Amino acid sequence: MKLTAENIQFIDNYLKNSEVIYYDIRMEMLDHVATAVEQKMQSENLDFYDAFKSYMVVNKREILKGNKLWPGFSKDIISNFLKFLFQPIMILIGVLRGVYHKRGHYEMVEKTGLYWHFVDLVWVFVFTFFYLV
């Protein structure tokens, strides 16, 4: 059973609304979904909308996986960030800053800045573990 031009347009709009903005990516996804839906219509004897719905319920997440505009935090990103923080040069800078701090050379602005960035850093973790998970 072949899909009509309207069916194809329907899937295309659906993908567009799911923020698949790049034409070439959408074109490929569209063909994938259309072929799968055709297959489902044939094997389970469904009409287009039922087949499309039941296909999307199962596969939507997987299909749109590579399409996230903002990838979020992955284990890789966090571990790379930690590696970056604990490079020898960064530790050296940290120690130098500590020494500087002990001598009491900080201005009020700098202290405010430090506090501000500390809160920022805390939010990085709060956001990761409480919002993204």
Next chain:
Amino acid sequence: MLCIRKLCIYLFSNFKAMKNSQLYKGSLNTIIMKLLEEKGRMYGYEITQKVKEITKGELNITEGALYPALHKLEAEGLLDVEVEKVDNRLRKYYKLTEKGTTETVNRLAELEEFIKNMQTIVNPKWSY
């Protein structure tokens, strides 16, 4: 409390998904290239179905893994793309380039070596 529950669900669902794919992950590119070598040219959906058919449903390549892999191989110059109009829509066919064909031979040899090594590790023949 809610967050701990969510975390568990998240970890568990990932664990379940990983069970099947983790070991195959490294050889996905080789699988794709081998299939293309045999079939000449294929499109994405066809590849997933073919793999499912060959392995009798044991190995299920997901869309989220397949297309990024295909695009990466294309960017590396190992695959070439042909777009064709099929039933009201465009279909993207992939085939191996010359470079891809030679690379396939290398990767298959590498994979065979790997399988051999795994077998000797998992199933060692003690010589004493």
